Amino acid sequence: xxxxxxxxxxxxxxxxxxxxxxxxxxxxxxxxxxxxxxxxxxxxxxxxxxxxxxxxxxxxxxxxxxxxxxxxxxxxxxxxxxxxxxxxxxxxxxxxxxxxxxxxxxxxxxxxxxxxxxxxxxxxxxxxxxxxxxxxxxxxxxxxxxxxxxxxxxxxxxxxxxxxxxxxxxxxxxxxxxxxxxxxxxxxxxxxxxxxxxxxxxxxxxxxxxxxxxxxxxxxxxxxxxxxxxxxxxxxxxxxxxxxxxxxxxxxxxxxxxx
Amino acid sequence: xxxxxxxxxxxxxxxxxxxxxxxxxxxxxxxxxxxxxxxxxxxxxxxxxxxxxxxxxxxxxxxxxxxxxxxxxxxxxxxxxxxxxxxxxxxxxxxxxxxxxxxxxxxxxxxxxxxxxxxxxxxxxxxxxxxxxxxxxxxxxxxxxxxxxxxxxxxxxxxxxxxxxxxxxxxxxxxxxxxxxxxxxxxxxxxxxxxxxxxxxxxxxxxxxxxxxxxxxxxxxxxxxxxxxxxxxxxxxxxxxxxxxxxxxxxxxxxxxxxxxxxxxxxxxxxxxxxxxxxxxxxxxxxxxxxxxxxxxxxxxxxxxxxxxxxxxxxxxxxxxxxxxxxxxxxxxxxxxxxxxxxxxxxxxxxxxxxxxxxxxxxxxxx
Numbered sequence: 067x068x069x070x071x072x073x074x075x076x077x078x079x080x081x082x083x084x085x086x087x088x089x090x091x092x093x094x095x096x097x098x099x100x101x102x103x104x105x106x107x108x109x110x111x112x113x114x115x116x117x118x119x120x121x122x123x124x125x126x127x128x129x130x131x132x133x134x135x136x137x138x139x140x141x142x143x144x145x146x147x148x149x150x151x152x153x154x155x156x157x158x159x160x161x162x163x164x165x166x167x168x169x170x171x172x173x174x175x176x177x178x179x180x181x182x183x184x185x186x187x188x189x190x191x192x193x194x195x196x197x198x199x200x201x202x203x204x205x206x207x208x209x210x211x212x213x214x215x216x217x218x219x220x221x222x223x224x225x226x227x228x229x230x231x232x233x234x235x236x237x238x239x240x241x242x243x244x245x246x247x248x249x250x251x252x253x254x255x256x257x258x259x260x261x262x263x264x265x266x267x268x269x270x271x272x273x274x275x276x277x278x279x280x281x282x283x284x285x286x287x288x289x290x291x292x293x294x295x296x297x298x299x300x301x302x303x304x305x306x307x308x309x310x311x312x313x314x315x316x317x318x319x320x321x322x323x324x325x
Numbered sequence: 326x327x328x329x330x331x332x333x334x335x336x337x338x339x340x341x342x343x344x345x346x347x348x349x350x351x352x353x354x355x356x357x358x359x360x361x362x363x364x365x366x367x368x369x370x371x372x373x374x375x376x377x378x379x380x381x382x383x384x385x386x387x388x389x390x391x392x393x394x395x396x397x398x399x400x401x402x403x404x405x406x407x408x409x410x411x412x413x414x415x416x417x418x419x420x421x422x423x424x425x426x427x428x429x430x431x432x433x434x435x436x437x438x439x440x441x442x443x444x445x446x447x448x449x450x451x452x453x454x455x456x457x458x459x460x461x462x463x464x465x466x467x468x469x470x471x472x473x474x475x476x477x478x479x480x481x482x483x484x485x486x487x488x489x490x491x492x493x494x495x496x497x498x499x500x501x502x503x504x505x506x507x508x509x510x511x512x513x514x515x516x517x518x519x520x521x522x523x524x525x526x527x528x529x530x531x532x533x534x535x536x537x538x539x540x541x542x543x544x545x546x547x548x549x550x551x552x553x554x555x556x557x558x559x560x561x562x563x564x565x566x567x568x569x570x571x572x573x574x575x576x577x578x579x580x581x582x583x584x585x586x587x588x589x590x591x592x593x594x595x596x597x598x599x600x601x602x603x604x605x606x607x608x609x610x611x612x613x614x615x616x617x618x619x620x621x622x623x624x625x626x627x628x629x630x631x632x633x634x635x636x637x638x639x640x641x642x643x644x645x646x647x648x649x650x651x652x653x654x655x656x657x658x659x660x661x662x663x664x665x666x667x668x669x670x671x672x673x674x675x676x677x678x679x680x681x682x683x684x685x686x687x688x689x690x691x692x
Contacts, residue, residue: 117587119583119586119587138586138589138591139589139591141589142586142587142588142589143589146587146588147587148584148587149581149583149584149587151581151583151584152581153580153581153584154441154579154580154581154584156579156580156634157629157630157633157634158576158579158580158633158634158635159355159358159633161351161355162576162633162635163580166573166576166577166580166635167577167580167588169573169577170573170574170577170585170588170589170590171588171589171590183348183351183352183355184348187347187348187351196347199351200351200354200355203580215584218588219587222588
């Protein structure tokens with residue numbers, strides 16, 4: 067089987083079971099997938115468990131490789147989780163922070179000609195922020211730091227990129243720009259990209275595979291049109307919603323009220 | 326699963342037209358930055374050497390430079406008193422200042438990084454207070470570790486409590502869900518607890534012991550001896566390379582604990598290693614010279630302002646700044662008031678604070 071998937075995953079925080087024996091995926095390579103669901107439904111927990119952070123039982127597979135057999139450093143090289151918290155406001159230049167991320171577990175081989183500075187600049191350029199390379203992290207806006215965080219992550223060339231609400235610090239322009247970049251890079255590198263999203267319209271328009279969670283259970287999984295329906299939204303969010311075609315024939319989610 | 330590299334190298338974005346020119350410029354500026362930082366480290370080192378020479382040359386006995394050099398080169402051909410002044414007082418004091426400053430500077434720098442708190446230091450998290458309690462047990466109650474020679478009793482007791490306090494901090498940091506805030510609050514609780522215990526002992530102490538203890542807690546380099554100096558220097562030589570080897574991981578840790586973990590850094594392990602190094606350096610330094618913790622708080626801040634937070638420069642920078650501040654304090658302590666050696670702990674704070682405020686309050690940072 068291709069892609070990233072897990073089998074019989076259980077995660078407990080103390081006595082509370084957050085994820086109970088769930089199997090999900092495969093999240094397909096070359097495409098952007100989304101995890102949807104209300105707050106506290108276990109989306110971040112699932113992403114972290116897939117990446118091997120925190121304690122979880124169950125098996126995580128990437129293609130034919132069992133990631134659960136790898137140690138933390140090897141595993142994070144293959145499958146990288148990007149936390150929701152922005153990179154801290156440290157007195158470190160953007161370029162230095164890229165180099166540090168590269169060196170965190172030994173230097174990751176680059177895919178561009180030249181040295182690590184070229185590689186870092188190339189990756190910053192992918193996200194359109196090469197001009198920030200000599201600025202200090204503690205001078206940047208939240209959105210800019212978010213873009214640096216994404217560049218750090220992609221710069222390590224993972225096979226799977228797990229993003230926890232990567233759009234939350236971004237304005238509308240950058241939300242769409244980042245989605246475009248992620249779709250493009252995901253396809254070009256044939257990596258698995260999974261992100262936690264709250265905006266259903268971005269999910270329905272710009273992702274290819276969606277999973278909806280509620281209280282640690284999978285409500286639905288599949289193509290966006292099949293997953294984001296009035297029935298599942300009602301079950302997941304307790305809302306009355308419609309999914310209609312807009313004037314250009316694209317699906318659009320509208321919320322009419324609470325159930 | 327990954328597509329062969331050549332097809333990934335030219336993906337997606339054609340790097341904007343001017344990127345190679347831009348890369349050349351950035352590389353030049355980055356290398357300039359590295360050179361400037363190396364230069365700053367060199368300058369700090371030179372200042373330390375100058376400060377040690379000055380510290381060594383100045384003193385109430387008014388020995389001339391030629392007499393000092395003669396005593397250094399031919400210790401057996403000079404009057405005995407002169408030899409004692411040079412070899413048993415001036416030289417160990419001057420070198421001890423450097424070692425203590427370097428130890429506390431490095432300990433403070435690592436503590437601030439792994440506890441993610443700018444207020445962390447051996448002084449603010451109870452290591453100094455614990456050492457003071459150990460010292461007070463020795464001075465007031467005469468409690469001693471079995472088998473410790475007389476000259477080491479106070480330092481020995483102080484060391485046991487200092488290292489115990491760091492191990493307690495480490496235990497708290499290992500608890501599940503113990504955030505960095507918890508560890509810092511626990512450290513502050515330690516400070517108050519040990520201060521209260523020291524006060525209790527002071528309350529029951531006789532006058533002589535009380536005077537000894539108060540003097541001890543003020544911190545003084547006059548307790549320097551060659552064996553203690555050697556032990557502390559050896560600890561620095563062993564521990565510092567281990568710290569430097571963890572530079573990249575510590576730099577990544579500064580960007581956030583969760584982010585560091587997601588980049589493959591084993592955060593609990595890095596934190597444990599750092600706290601172990603911190604415990605050795607700070608406990609030794611504080612137990613030998615008393616409460617001179619302030620430099621451990623200040624030196625990292627100064628180093629961060631001067632050198633940024635790339636730990637390859639920040640850690641050695643913090644060591645050197647600590648050593649320089651201590652050495653300057655040592656000069657001031659012995660020369661500020663004629664004929665009196667002011668306890669170095671007092672002077673460190675008085676010398677360090679203006680320096681510190683000047684750098685922290687200056688808005689434009691350099692790097």
